[in-house]
Amino acid sequence: MSNTVHDVLIIGSGPAGYTAGIYAARADLKPIIFAGPQPGGQLTITTEVENFPGFPEGIQGPQLMDDMRKQVERFDAKVIFDVVSKVDFSQKPFRVWVNDTEYQSKSIIISTGASAMLLGREDETALMGHGVSACATCDGFFYRDQEIIVVGGGDSALEEASFLTKFASKVTIVHRRDEFRASKIMRERALANKKIEVAWDSVVEKIHDPEKKSVTGVTLKNVKTGELNELPVTGVFIAIGHKPNTDLFKGQLEMDEAGYIINKERTMTSVPGVFASGDVVDKIYRQAVTAAGMGCQAALDAERYLEG
Ligand SMILES: Cc1cc2nc3c(=O)[nH]c(=O)nc-3n(C[C@H](O)[C@H](O)[C@H](O)COP(=O)(O)OP(=O)(O)OC[C@H]3O[C@@H](n4cnc5c(N)ncnc54)[C@H](O)[C@@H]3O)c2cc1C
Incomplete structure (x- = not known):
């Protein structure tokens, strides 16, 4: 000392x-x-x-x-x-x-x-700033007329999803449960938005394509049925807190x-x-x-x- x-x-x-x-x-x-x-x-x-x-x-x-x-x-x-x-x-x-x-x-x-809490996946780390984001306010502007996903189910996820519809043509909220944690008003607002869809009971299984250094799509997995589903999106917003x-x-x-x-x-x-x-x-x-x-x-x- x-x-x-x-x-x-x-x-x-x-x-x-x-x-x-x-x-x-x-x-x-x-x-x-x-x-x-x-x-x-x-x-x-x-x-x-x-x-x-x-x-x-x-x-x-x-x-x-x-x-x-x-x-x-x-x-x-x-x-x-x-x-x-x-x-x-x-x-x-x-x-x-x-x-x-x-x-x-x-x-x-x-x-x-x-x-920002993240999923902790290798493909997420590799594509952070190249299609994966933890900040809608910062990066929403880059996704005009594109299809994207938002991962999460709380107030901030739903708020970010609603905000992102200003730019994106379609926003799919990927949520691991069959109902949102978010407040009633946020839920109603998000579900009433025609640009928003929800993949219930789902998690991100894979983000494509780290080799191309850009997001070309995601594989979602239904946690109840195990079913895999491909979504051709260009942006992945992580909003889990x-x-x-x-x-x-x-x-x-x-x-x-x-x-x-x-x-x-x-x-x-x-x-x-x-x-x-x-x-x-x-x-x-x-x-x-x-x-x-x-x-x-x-x-x-x-x-x-x-x-x-
Ligand atoms: C992927 C991503 C993209 C973003 N893009 C934008 C954008 O485009 N525009 C924008 O305005 N904002 C953006 N943000 C948000 C912005 O980065 C934050 O709001 C801003 O960095 C907050 O600044 P800060 O100084 O409070 O903390 P931070 O930037 O979080 O810095 C915290 C610092 O504390 C240090 N620290 C932590 N623990 C200790 C310790 N024990 N001892 C010593 N040091 C410690 C860390 O090393 C770090 O240097 C983005 C955030 C993320 C995650």
Whole structure:
């Protein structure tokens, strides 16, 4: 352990963490950013990002995140490519561990994001960003007049399916049970939509075709009869939920029942001096630009807290 007490440590290197880093560094707070298990965050597993302002032709997700890293490193900030393994927010200075190395800080910004839950299949990984998506808001636009599937049966799956009918010619919701978990209003809205069909009691058995690097169709399996069914679709939207990356902070910060951190005053958590920004707090918008905006807010709030 060194005796240095930092002004601010930032946990996470997605749009929220890097933006917090840029603002904290330019406020002369010399932040350290822990990049974590997914340096650059969720955008590193996608291809084209067309809705981040400033890129009229769009930009590849990994490129955008690499540029954000370079931008933060231009200032007096340090990115450490390691995972925070333990924290102690019960006393000041706050303490953060990366394995056996301990860091101390007067303030903390948490930007550990949320992970879209996926099917965990090899073909899904191979085709992520090439026809497989976990974000309808981000990628729906690419599927104008095409046939696609949405996997899931909760509120967000049905909401995404309804949203996707703005673009797609047909949306098949693939659901493993014979009724939706979603609320009555969402169910009614989805089932009344002429562009939406439902494959009940069904799971995705195969996504074609990783060799062609694009989605050309799916094989669905009926879990009750075992029957296989081929659907010639070009898009697969996975909408089976998100998990906030907050296990590390359990018992130390107030969270909601799903594990999202609850901010008390602007971006300040239930522990004064600990701030949270991005998808780790926000289960509504879940966009790179909103995460970046919150990262900026968290850095400004941390700066004011340190001054006070
Ligand atoms: C496939 C896909 C495509 C998308 N496309 C778009 C799009 O086109 N446009 C758009 O606006 N949004 C898109 N999104 C959503 C967008 O990526 C997220 O809203 C955004 O990345 C959230 O940023 P964040 O900084 O809050 O968290 P994340 O990007 O989730 O980053 C979290 C960071 O925390 C780090 N971390 C986690 N645990 C630890 C730990 N213990 N120690 C240290 N660090 C840790 C991770 O390594 C990661 O760097 C997409 C999402 C996905 C999954």
